[in-house]
Amino acid sequence: MKLYKLFLLFVVISFSAVSAQTKWNVDASHTNVGFEVDHMVISSVEGEFNSYEATVETNEDDFTNAKINFTIDVASISTDNEQRDSHLKSDDFFNTEKYPKMTFVGKSMKKVSGNDWKLIGDLTIRDVTKEVTLDVEFRGMVKDPWGNTRVGFEITGELNRFDYKLKWNKLLETGGLVVSEDIELKIDIELIKS
Numbered sequence: 001m002k003l004y005k006l007f008l009l010f011v012v013i014s015f016s017a018v019s020a021q022t023k024w025n026v027d028a029s030h031t032n033v034g035f036e037v038d039h040m041v042i043s044s045v046e047g048e049f050n051s052y053e054a055t056v057e058t059n060e061d062d063f064t065n066a067k068i069n070f071t072i073d074v075a076s077i078s079t080d081n082e083q084r085d086s087h088l089k090s091d092d093f094f095n096t097e098k099y100p101k102m103t104f105v106g107k108s109m110k111k112v113s114g115n116d117w118k119l120i121g122d123l124t125i126r127d128v129t130k131e132v133t134l135d136v137e138f139r140g141m142v143k144d145p146w147g148n149t150r151v152g153f154e155i156t157g158e159l160n161r162f163d164y165k166l167k168w169n170k171l172l173e174t175g176g177l178v179v180s181e182d183i184e185l186k187i188d189i190e191l192i193k194s
Contacts, residue, residue: 024056024191032188038180051076056191068106075100093166099126125164132159149193157185
């Protein structure tokens with residue numbers, strides 16, 4: 001009987017050690033959730049989302065297969081132009097009244113080589129969910145002057161806005177779209193260990 005209890009204790013301790021999760025919080029003052037889109041074929045427009053929440057959980061400091069949940073308040077979109085931002089919030093694009101949130105749920109995060117990783121997850125915009133693969137550059141892990149552990153990543157990728165019912169479309173006389181189909185994502189994120 002004692003041997004059985006010892007075995008159970010060992011299993012419980014081992015399971016607890018393996019499943020120990022580390023939580024990370026987004027440092028919003030050092031994070032930028034940005035995008036870029038071509039305008040009239042000849043230039044590009046940059047924008048960002050200023051309000052978002054994220055939960056990230058890892059096994060200790062290992063980000064392999066980190067549990068990532070990211071929610072963006074779509075009405076926080078900013079392209080430094082009030083009229084354009086209002087248009088982006090309308091039904092031509094995001095329809096923020098009906099679909100106020102954009103979400104990303106990570107399914108897999110794997111190191112490719114060196115500081116390069118691949119992040120796969122489900123992105124939902126306007127209730128349309130598609131799997132996306134994003135490129136991730138690990139920028140490093142440091143202790144700040146106050147004893148906190150911080151980690152930084154640059155996340156990039158491309159998506160087609162038509163896949164998510166961001167449908168507004170005007171053609172130029174010379175060909176091409178006023179706003180391109182493809183959107184470039186660029187997210188610089190800094191996390192602080194809880």
